[in-house]
Amino acid sequence: MQLSDFDFDLPERLIAHYPAEQRRQSRLLCLDTETSSITHRGFADLLSLVTEKDLLVFNDTRVIPARLFAHKTSGGRVEVMVERMMEDNKVLAQLKASKSPKPGTLLTIDGTELAPIEVIGRQGDFYILQFEGGAAPEEVFVEHGHMPLPPYIKREDEAFDEERYQTVYARENGAVAAPTAGLHFDEQMLAELAEKGVDTAYLTLHVGAGTFQPVRVDNIEEHKMHTELIDVGEDVCVKVAACRARGGRVIAVGTTTV
Secondary structure (H helix, E strand, O other), X not given: OEHHHHOOOOOHHHOOOOOOOOXXXXXXXXXXXXXXXXXEEEHHHHHHHOOOOOEEEEEOXXXXXXXXXXXXXXXXXXXXXXXXXXXXOEEEEEEEEOOOOOOOOEEEEOOOOXXXXXXXXXXXXXXXXXXXXXXXHHHHHHHHOEOOOOOOOOOOOOOOHHHHOXXXXXXXXXXXXXXXXXXXXXXXXXXXXXXXOOEEEEEEEEOOHHHHOOOOOOEHHHOOOOOOEEEOOHHHHHHHXXXXXXXXXXXXOOOOOO
């Protein structure tokens, strides 16, 4: 299967760089699997498309402010995108710089007097960074990090992104990209689904920085996928089995849930 098989035209003007004023104001594309007909609807119409037999499964990962802007001792700028936290104040991260940093390179976070971060090695396309001076990486990212907006959004992150680039049901810190299908749900819609009797379940998949990596091969079967941390509890399995037993549909909210 060739990468070119997936080419399609996406005009720049059709890429939204800001969210709708309200989450549920987004649009919804519906495919009828029996007739193969496609209809264009509003996201709020989802309430009329599900029944009390169905189960909606959500990914409750929470996006961390995973981008840091730093510089080398030489002055060269470096953008840090964390992939995941490791033990002993280490993190696995992507680095963007004019020249690939070598082991031993020290990075200072812009606008801070924190102890430098040391590049101590590589792991595939990622770098292993050591946070020095007793500062926990999680605290550094919360205090100085930026929300990691996708590369197709051509603007800098803003204060409101801390709330809008996050699902309303996010609770498990660890993602560097939002499970975007879930961004359209608001608290009111979740309440309306519950009132209708639609069951819900939550699993966790921490979306990693590898999701932003391009496919560099023509044959997609040669593409090396990154790994991500997942947690599917027994309660989710029980709810899925019960839904199937009653003849309902198990509806995954987004590809990270699939």
